[in-house]
Amino acid sequence: MELKRIIEALLFASNKAMSVKQLQQVFPELExxxxxxIEAAVELLVDDYAHRAIELKKVASGYRFQVKADVSPWVGRLFEEKPPKYSRALLETLAIIAYRQPVTRGDIEDIRGVSVSSNIIKTLLEREWVRVVAHKEIPGRPALFGTTKQFLDYFNLAALSELPTLQEMADLNSLAEHDQHLLQVNSEQQEANPQQSTNNEASTEAVETQTGIVGAKSAIG
Structure with missing residues (x-):
């Protein structure tokens, strides 16, 4: 019970996910x-928080406390800074790297059918979502890109195996197209009735994000 309380305090106080090894190293060497x-204590904590607004989640870098998805819209209102919006081209590039890694910039361009902006690669590297994992043994030795633990952590994944399958992405694409249709219908209704109350901004952003992430699906497949 004491170990569980200590682990809970450590994970609560940490500003990033902690692995079992990192948790172990906090204790004096002989203790x-x-x-x-540690893993048993973590599992007990997972059960303790199962029905609360906060959960203990395993991601690539270890374990961390986070608010559950169903209450995140309310928590998000505490912060003035809004999450950045990324272009469809950036999200497609990220999806190709995630599903086809390791890939070169040329590979990405062949799949997308268009050139990849240097700013896109720079942004992904600066966000630490991708990294250079090696260099391809061909003339010019172009860099091979792969995803990072930070990428998995950001998207709430413990491993690449948790990425949605291409079929699931196709289903998500269909859902996004359906949502876009609803937004178009709603927009037309707004033009016909300006007094109707709406709150489409968040919905539009969600659709744009879904569409961007799954935009590379047909090319990857």
């Missing part, structure tokens, strides 16, 4: 618990 004991 370090076994990894299995």
């Amino acid at each position: 370090q618990p076994e990894p299995a004991d």
